[in-house]
Structures are given as structure tokens and as C-alpha cells.
Amino acid sequence: MRDRDAQPVGGIARRLATILTSRGIDPAAQLTDPVEPIPALQAAQARIPARYQAAVADHPAVAAWVREVAQAGRPGIAGAPGIAQGRSLLIVGTTGTGKTYQAYGAIRSLLIAGVRLRWKATTAADLYAELRPRPGHDGERELMDLSRCPLLIVDDLGAAKNSEWTEEITMRLINRRYNEMLPTLITTNLGMADLRAHIGDRVASRLTEMSDKVILDGPDRRRALAAERRRTAATA
Ligand SMILES: Nc1ncnc2c1ncn2[C@@H]1O[C@H](COP(=O)(O)OP(=O)(O)OP(=O)(O)O)[C@@H](O)[C@H]1O
């Protein structure tokens, strides 16, 4: 999964830790679930898939990105900081390494940090299915909404079957978010060379400039969890 464009995660984490420390933020502070309920978090949970409802952005580079976005927030509803312009995060890793978990964990951690944010999440495959021209459906409006949404998760970029049309949709979405410097959480199973071949060079070029890259390596957590369950059952 490593490729020439990859930045070592430790490098990103160290760079962000330096920035955060210089701004008086403790980069090591945990963004764990609060004791007191947070209404915005409770409301968001309804839109977070069941599997990721307890997700925590526990990867150091993702946690550092959360803090940077939270810190850059401008005053929003009721004086709470809202999402402002910011860098995006490209989370790269093979199957089951925790990319979607980190993406939803980042949304939850921002809410736990008190940031009021409007967010949307889609997989690339759902995005193309949703935007396919069909009678009685305004795909242009949907694309505009996603393009302008303060924080967007695009999960599994490069996993859907591609065509000239999917390339154009991806380009229009990413180009608008690139131009407006809106933070986007993108996950992909592909290394940069494969991703470039899949989504086109112009999208890949924009992603490279707008995003910090986090590489999740390690085993498939799903298989590891299944093996753990089998071990526990065998010893019970
Ligand atoms: N940091 C973590 N702590 C605890 N559980 C985790 C963590 N990261 C991932 N998991 C769990 O591991 C499983 C796989 O994670 P996830 O679905 O995020 O993988 P993925 O990289 O998005 O996989 P795919 O490429 O197939 O979409 C899920 O059950 C998830 O809840």
C-alpha cells in the first residue's frame, strides 16, 4: 500500500503536534466520549451507521487533524466554533484497516470537542448511484449540496466502477471543495498511482495538494476480531 507520494504517518503526526503545541493545544489530549451527553453528538448518532457509533479518532494523525480543524473553527451557532476552511484528510489502507472507523471517529471527535458542524457522508458508489440522471430527481442540486457541505466524508473512493461520467462527477465535486478549501475526509483502498488511474490525474492532483495523507497498515481488523472471538469461544 505504500507508494512514492506517501508521507509517513509519524511525520504528519509530528508536524501537526508541533503546530498544535505552538497554538497552546495539547496534542496528546484524548477525544474520548464525554461523561455528560452532548445534544449535537446525540443528534449526529442517528446518521452514523450502527457499526461506527462508538468510533473514536484514535489514530494520532487523524486526532491531530481533528484538533487542527476544531482550532480553526469560526464562531457558529450559539457561539460554538463551526467548521471553517481547512485541510482534508486522505485515509489510505487495505481492506479492514479501519479507514471508515477513523472517518466517523473524526466526525464524532469534532462534535465531542464542541464544534458545531453540518456534515454529510457518502460512499463513492452511493454518490454515483444517487446522482445518476433519472426522471424527477435533481442530481445537480444534490451535487451542489455535497460540494458546499462544510464537512464531507467520501468513503471508498476508487472502489466503484469508473467511467467518463464518474470521473466528471468526482472532478466537479472535488474541484469545488478544493476551490473553497472545504475539509473533506476521503478513504480509499488504492495507492496513489492506482487512484490516479481510477479518478483521473486532475482530481488526484487536487487531492494531493488539499489533503494530508494517513496510511493505515496492519492486518484486516475484521479477520482479527473474528479470530479473537473464535479464541474466546474455544477457551470458554
Ligand atoms: N481503531 C479501532 N478500534 C476498534 N475497532 C476498530 C478500529 N478501527 C477499526 N475497527 C473495527 O474494525 C472493523 C473494520 O474497520 P473499517 O470498517 O473501518 O475498515 P475499512 O478500512 O474501512 O475497510 P474497507 O476497506 O473494507 O472499507 C470494524 O468492525 C471497525 O469497527
Ligand SMILES: [Mg+2]
Ligand atoms: Mg470502509
